[in-house]
Amino acid sequence: MLSEQFPEIKMSQNPADVPWYDAVTWITHENGVRHYQWVDAANVAYVVWTNGNLSLRPHPDSKLNGVFENIIIQGATVFVGKGVRVG
Numbered sequence: 001m002l003s004e005q006f007p008e009i010k011m012s013q014n015p016a017d018v019p020w021y022d023a024v025t026w027i028t029h030e031n032g033v034r035h036y037q038w039v040d041a042a043n044v045a046y047v048v049w050t051n052g053n054l055s056l057r058p059h060p061d062s063k064l065n066g067v068f069e070n071i072i073i074q075g076a077t078v079f080v081g082k083g084v085r086v087g
Helices: none
Strands: 009-012 023-030 032-039 044-050 054-060 071-073 079-081
Touching: 023 054
Parallel strands: none
Antiparallel strands: 009 032, 023 032, 023 079, 044 054, 054 071
16 A cells, blocks of 8 residues: 555545545545545645646655655545645
8 A cells, every 4th residue: 555655645444534624635446445545735735637637746845755756646536625735
């Protein structure tokens, strides 16, 4: 799982654990189990989307920025909280 290698990418099976307002959240399914994965707003510089694909630019202070230029999220269901900057 991504959350094991990158602790900034959180995961839970419980939607009550997700900080919906201050996160970019996407839903995945594994072995019939729904997983909520998210990156909180503190680790996001901004997001943009084109043709249904969401591009997340890591915040300069985030450890994700040392590894990734952008993270492309292709999920059937993606949520961008109101507290996340959209560019």
